[in-house]
């Protein structure tokens with residue numbers, strides 16, 4: 096019985112026009128990006144602050160490898176904010192906005208992950224830009 100259902104589902108999936116499926120999946124993913132942009136102020140702040148190392152990168156004419164590291168760091172913070180928002184949303188759904196010590200733990204740790212990643216980005220930016228700045232000033 097269980098196998099029949101599995102086989103039926105598998106066949107149904109094979110019959111779906113792959114392109115339509117892909118377009119649908121892309122549409123849902125894009126909805127997610129729009130939602131986090133519209134509803135999460137922190138995400139907009141991260142993107143705004145992420146512009147700073149990018150602008151500095153142009154001003155100081157950083158090398159290709161430095162560009163790769165900087166862009167990776169900026170995207171790492173953005174990805175961590177996505178994960179933080181996912182955790183916050185699931186916790187709110189499970190707790191229905193009621194206080195729970197484990198909800199606090201999950202949300203605080205998720206926020207901590209964003210903070211640690213942002214600090215990491217600042218350290219990397221300092222490693223890249225401080226020597227250039229010192230050279231420029233002295």
Ligand SMILES: Nc1ncnc2c1ncn2[C@@H]1O[C@H](COP(=O)(O)OP(=O)(O)OP(=O)(O)O)[C@@H](O)[C@H]1O
Pocket residue numbers: 135137183190192193194195196198199202203206
């Ligand atoms: N259900 C809950 N139970 C216990 N503590 C909670 C709960 N919801 C939130 N908190 C506490 O309040 C803090 C803020 O939670 P909130 O959901 O408002 O996220 P936030 O820090 O405002 O993040 P963002 O601004 O990205 O939405 C959490 O880090 C946690 O310490």
